Amino acid sequence: MEVTETNELNSTSSEIASNGVDPISLKMRHLLQVVTYVFMCGTVSLLGIITNILNVVVFVRQGFRETINISLLGLAVADLLSVTTMFVISLSFIPLLDVSHLQVNLFDVLYLTVGWPHVSFNRISSTITAYISLERCLCVTLPLQVKDIITPLKTKVVIGLIYVIIITFFTPFYFVNKLDWCYNKIWNRTILSLTFAENRVEVETATFPIHSVFIPLLAQFIVIVCTLVIVFQLNSKTKWRMTSVSQTTKLGTNSAKEKNVAKMVIFLSAIFLICYLPSTVNFLMMILFPNFSFGGKYENMYILIWSLTVFVETINSSVNIFVYLRMSTKFRFAFKETFRAIHWGFH
Numbered sequence: 001m002e003v004t005e006t007n008e009l010n011s012t013s014s015e016i017a018s019n020g021v022d023p024i025s026l027k028m029r030h031l032l033q034v035v036t037y038v039f040m041c042g043t044v045s046l047l048g049i050i051t052n053i054l055n056v057v058v059f060v061r062q063g064f065r066e067t068i069n070i071s072l073l074g075l076a077v078a079d080l081l082s083v084t085t086m087f088v089i090s091l092s093f094i095p096l097l098d099v100s101h102l103q104v105n106l107f108d109v110l111y112l113t114v115g116w117p118h119v120s121f122n123r124i125s126s127t128i129t130a131y132i133s134l135e136r137c138l139c140v141t142l143p144l145q146v147k148d149i150i151t152p153l154k155t156k157v158v159i160g161l162i163y164v165i166i167i168t169f170f171t172p173f174y175f176v177n178k179l180d181w182c183y184n185k186i187w188n189r190t191i192l193s194l195t196f197a198e199n200r201v202e203v204e205t206a207t208f209p210i211h212s213v214f215i216p217l218l219a220q221f222i223v224i225v226c227t228l229v230i231v232f233q234l235n236s237k238t239k240w241r242m243t244s245v246s247q248t249t250k251l252g253t254n255s256a257k258e259k260n261v262a263k264m265v266i267f268l269s270a271i272f273l274i275c276y277l278p279s280t281v282n283f284l285m286m287i288l289f290p291n292f293s294f295g296g297k298y299e300n301m302y303i304l305i306w307s308l309t310v311f312v313e314t315i316n317s318s319v320n321i322f323v324y325l326r327m328s329t330k331f332r333f334a335f336k337e338t339f340r341a342i343h344w345g346f347h
Contacts, residue, residue: 024300034093036307041314042090048083048318052076055321058334067155068261071132072324074159078125079317085118086314105184108194112179120170123215125317127162129272130219133226136265139258140233169211176200213283220276227269230262264327268320275316278309 024032055076062069091097092110135155138146176197184191197203282305291297324331 022298022300024304026300029300029304032304033307034095036304036311037090037093038095040311041086041307044311044314044318045083045087045090048079048314049087051318051321052080052083054335055324056080058324058331058338061338062330062334064152064156067135067150067152068132070152070155070159071128071135074162075125075128075132075320078121078128078163079320082118082121082125082317083314085114085121086310086317088114089118102191103189104192105194109179109192111194112174112177116170116173119212120166122313122317123169123211124163124166126216126219126272126276127166128159129268130222130226131158131162132265133223133230133269136262137226137229140230140262143258166211166215169207169215172203172207176203216276216279220273220280223269223273227266227273230266234259234262260327260329264323267323267327271319271323272316275312278305278312282306282309 056073059069059073059076064070064073089110092106135150138149142149176199178195178197179192180195181190182193182195183189184193285292289298292302293299296302325335
């Protein structure tokens with residue numbers, strides 16, 4: 001869920017009114033939101049929880065001697081946290097869910113507890129994807145030096161720093177947005193609701209461009225550049241090997257292995273770029289068309305498009321296992337061995 005969607009969790013449906021200009025009516029928006037969040041995001045995020053748990057188990061089983069396993073494990077954990085928070089969010093949009101008897105504003109609570117964490121996990125996933133692309137780019141451009149440049153220890157440090165740095169950028173949000181007991185005029189009682197600090201606008205204005213614009217755009221830029229370099233290098237090496245049979249024999253299986261890993265990373269990068277393209281387009285539309293925003297003339301269309309964007313991003317966090325099973329022999333072997341061990345464990 002992007003920052004823009006989490007803003008919606010801060011308002012109840014009864015407090016949002018259509019302005020008569022938006023081509024999407026309020027009723028249609030609510031209906032499509034149920035379809036998007038409950039059925040589409042809910043189903044895919046549940047699948048993602050299962051697939052990422054399997055990814056984590058398999059990568060742990062494979063060990064941490066290879067840097068790519070460490071990076072992919074870090075990615076799987078971030079994706080698991082992302083789809084788990086998305087699944088909780090999807091449950092809150094179930095129409096039959098009656099929360100009127102609770103002494104809390106459910107949307108406010110979700111806004112703080114899973115909305116923003118979901119965004120941060122998405123940023124971590126994007127940044128790790130960029131690092132994986134950079135790592136493979138170095139492998140194909142500097143094959144002889146890469147083992148000295150990127151070691152298992154350095155990779156663990158980098159993945160850990162990515163988690164710490166991204167979470168740090170989101171931390172100021174919790175200093176200016178808090179839950180407190182407040183009187184709600186609509187419900188005519190005191191409930192646990194979201195409250196804001198006086199400097200909230202200043203703090204969020206300073207941090208939003210970093211974690212919601214600069215970081216995702218930088219990650220996409222790195223992935224694009226590194227993917228293009230990897231493709232170019234693979235094509236160049238393929239042509240060179242075709243003209244030198246003796247060199248092809250000397251390269252052996254290590255070269256083939258690195259090539260397969262590079263191709264797998266290309267597929268992961270392509271899925272990432274396709275799934276995050278709508279988010280980039282939406283941010284550009286927000287800049288070009290000020291009324292395409294929360295509270296603007298096209299609020300309903302804005303919220304609906306962002307909900308579809310969230311769905312596509314959820315797909316990105318859920319389908320990596322199919323790429324691994326298709327393109328990684330070692331992952332397939334470890335996957336089968338893991339389930340074989342689980343099978344015999346029940347007998």
